[in-house]
Amino acid sequence: MGPRFALAPAAASKLDVSEASLAAAGDDDTTAETQLARAAAGGDEAAFAALFERHRREVYKIARAITGDADVARDALQETFLKVYEGLPRWREDCALRTWIVRIAIRAAIDQRRRGARHRSAAALVVEPAYDPRTRLEDAVALRRIQELAERLDGQQALILRLRLLGDLTNAEIAEALGLRPPNVRMQLSKAIRRLRELL
Amino acid sequence: MSVERWIDEEDRLEEAAPDDADVELRELMLAARRGRASMSEDEAADVLTQVLEDVRQRDRRVWGSPGARWFVGLAALLALAVGLRGTPPRPHANVTPAPAPPPEVVVKEVFFESVRDGKVTRLEMTLYLTDPKKEKTDVSMPPL
Numbered sequence: 001m002g003p004r005f006a007l008a009p010a011a012a013s014k015l016d017v018s019e020a021s022l023a024a025a026g027d028d029d030t031t032a033e034t035q036l037a038r039a040a041a042g043g044d045e046a047a048f049a050a051l052f053e054r055h056r057r058e059v060y061k062i063a064r065a066i067t068g069d070a071d072v073a074r075d076a077l078q079e080t081f082l083k084v085y086e087g088l089p090r091w092r093e094d095c096a097l098r099t100w101i102v103r104i105a106i107r108a109a110i111d112q113r114r115r116g117a118r119h120r121s122a123a124a125l126v127v128e129p130a131y132d133p134r135t136r137l138e139d140a141v142a143l144r145r146i147q148e149l150a151e152r153l154d155g156q157q158a159l160i161l162r163l164r165l166l167g168d169l170t171n172a173e174i175a176e177a178l179g180l181r182p183p184n185v186r187m188q189l190s191k192a193i194r195r196l197r198e199l200l
Numbered sequence: 201m202s203v204e205r206w207i208d209e210e211d212r213l214e215e216a217a218p219d220d221a222d223v224e225l226r227e228l229m230l231a232a233r234r235g236r237a238s239m240s241e242d243e244a245a246d247v248l249t250q251v252l253e254d255v256r257q258r259d260r261r262v263w264g265s266p267g268a269r270w271f272v273g274l275a276a277l278l279a280l281a282v283g284l285r286g287t288p289p290r291p292h293a294n295v296t297p298a299p300a301p302p303p304e305v306v307v308k309e310v311f312f313e314s315v316r317d318g319k320v321t322r323l324e325m326t327l328y329l330t331d332p333k334k335e336k337t338d339v340s341m342p343p344l
Binding site for chain 1: 224225227228229231232233234235236237238239243244247248250251252254255
């Protein structure tokens with residue numbers, strides 16, 4: 001499989017990302033990822049770039065779901081991977097790398113949200129999906145509406161709702177990331193939805 | 201279909217028939233899901249570049265910290281001192297003392313001569329190294 005990661009030319013020249021490292025990133029098995037993680041922990045920036053490419057979309061999605069703001073999510077993404085880079089030498093392989101990164105991402109997003117994210121414009125919308133402008137606008141408004149409604153839920157319920165609905169994590173993944181039992185996640189999600197019905 | 205069940209059956213989101221009271225909420229959620237924005241490749245590259253730049257700056261800070269600078273400065277001074285003074289002398293314990301001359305060897309010859317009232321007095325002394333073990337001291341004579 002060829003490299004999936006395409007840096008902007010300027011960034012690519014700065015990073016000197018090798019084809020071989022990026023090709024290695026194309027493999028989906030855990031062993032390849034572990035090797036990338038070990039190489040990145042040893043200071044291999046190309047290996048780190050490959051890990052970044054593998055996980056950035058999910059991390060951004062989680063951060064966007066939690067913060068509700070594209071700029072804040074971007075800061076959370078940056079903060080997450082900075083912590084990942086710093087923490088890789090201490091990463092224990094008894095926990096899946098993805099789970100470990102998701103935990104860091106959730107904490108980073110919550111931190112960013114607390115650090116004055118509310119002062120920024122919640123209306124900032126990144127317009128990317130290539131579908132009809134009217135539908136796109138309606139979807140963006142719906143996203144904002146869901147975020148606003150989630151603001152009125154209990155903290156943990158709102159977090160679970162966001163991660164489940166907008167972050168695309170399963171109940172089991174949310175449970176693992178938040179240190180809860182899956183039935184507890186399911187129960188809180190049900191409560192969150194009941195509350196949303198009342199708020200609508 | 202309830203919203204809870206709808207959420208659990210994500211693969212069938214589009215097929216779910218809007219036939220219950222949760223239609224509004226479900227459609228809102230579906231639209232919100234569609235409206236999730238992702239990051240462009242250029243933005244992602246910017247973030248990665250920034251992360252790596254932060255890491256490099258942090259590494260530079262470690263080597264450029266006051267403690268590190270003091271250590272590096274001390275090492276440079278030591279290197280300079282060694283360079284200026286050349287190879288340091290070997291420890292004293294390793295210096296081999298010069299061999300002592302064997303006994304009975306003349307160490308020094310001393311010659312005195314004085315002239316007084318037309319008389320010439322000459323004193324000649326020859327100093328030998330003696331073996332202390334074999335030397336017999338004449339205790340009756342006071343030391344010089």
